[in-house]
Amino acid sequence: MTKIIAVASGKGGVGKSFFSANLAISLNNKGFNTLLVDGDLGGANLHNFVGLKVANVGIYEFLKNKLDIKEIIIKTPAKVDFIGGASDILGMAHITNYEKLKIINTLKRLNYNYVVMDLGAGTSYNMLDFFNFADKKVIILNSEPTSIENSYGFLKISLYRVIEKLIKNNPLLEKVAVRLKSRSKNYKRVEDILEDIKGYDSNYVDKVKELISSYRVGLVLNMLKFKKELNVFFGFETVARKYLNIQIEKLGFIPFDTEIQESLKRLEPFYYYSDNRFIKERFDEISDKVISNM
Numbered sequence: 001m002t003k004i005i006a007v008a009s010g011k012g013g014v015g016k017s018f019f020s021a022n023l024a025i026s027l028n029n030k031g032f033n034t035l036l037v038d039g040d041l042g043g044a045n046l047h048n049f050v051g052l053k054v055a056n057v058g059i060y061e062f063l064k065n066k067l068d069i070k071e072i073i074i075k076t077p078a079k080v081d082f083i084g085g086a087s088d089i090l091g092m093a094h095i096t097n098y099e100k101l102k103i104i105n106t107l108k109r110l111n112y113n114y115v116v117m118d119l120g121a122g123t124s125y126n127m128l129d130f131f132n133f134a135d136k137k138v139i140i141l142n143s144e145p146t147s148i149e150n151s152y153g154f155l156k157i158s159l160y161r162v163i164e165k166l167i168k169n170n171p172l173l174e175k176v177a178v179r180l181k182s183r184s185k186n187y188k189r190v191e192d193i194l195e196d197i198k199g200y201d202s203n204y205v206d207k208v209k210e211l212i213s214s215y216r217v218g219l220v221l222n223m224l225k226f227k228k229e230l231n232v233f234f235g236f237e238t239v240a241r242k243y244l245n246i247q248i249e250k251l252g253f254i255p256f257d258t259e260i261q262e263s264l265k266r267l268e269p270f271y272y273y274s275d276n277r278f279i280k281e282r283f284d285e286i287s288d289k290v291i292s293n294m
């Protein structure tokens with residue numbers, strides 16, 4: 001079965017689409033049959049990073065026009081197969097749970113080794129669920145304080161979302177489930193959630209602990225300008241362990257390079273057209289790590 005790699009970020013502007021595209025190209029270049037999917041259902045632009053001016057078909061046509069999934073797969077100048085997202089289409093950012101499951105289940109049945117799914121920024125339920133359905137979860141951030149804060153917020157809410165889905169059908173834990181969904185009354189620490197669950201139904205404590213211990217997320221630091229910025233990894237790892245009880249996998253970093261924006265303006269896939277071997281080597285290292293524990 002096809003393995004899905006979801007790439008998310010807490011905010012826009014951190015280079016998530018650039019990373020997703022070049023990760024997919026790196027995997028494809030290694031001989032893995034890879035499909036790149038634009039999971040942004042409100043402002044899709046991933047096609048630009050694989051050399052396409054526009055994606056004429058995409059997820060909208062699959063869901064609303066009932067096209068077969070194979071009819072919306074596009075060959076790209078980046079030599080990687082591609083499915084476009086949706087942009088400027090009323091309602092597409094708020095698809096139903098059935099439509100969400102249809103996308104995931106259909107992608108898993110395709111004849112690819114890997115699907116790299118570039119998710120829209122933010123913490124909508126669609127993005128959280130796409131992220132949590134994935135076989136490999138990757139968060140990309142840069143060293144800016146807002147990026148770090150929003151990335152941690154995304155990770156926290158993603159974890160709380162899977163806990164909430166686990167306990168929501170247990171009437172004894174209804175109050176905990178409601179609080180997990182509340183942004184204003186949310187739990188600061190996972191230990192506080194476990195303590196509440198223990199008070200209402202102690203039989204669920206071990207189930208939630210098992211879920212948390214199996215929750216794995218990889219971290220990529222993008223736009224690195226100075227070596228000292230690598231400390232972001234260790235700070236993020238410490239906070240995630242302290243408050244969420246989860247381990248972070250440090251997948252690697254991508255240096256800042258003005259050539260990246262220039263290649264995008266020319267619609268030239270960076271991995272193939274750039275002379276910067278150092279950045280391409282970083283992508284190859286990261287793609288190895290991404291698939292090593294799947």
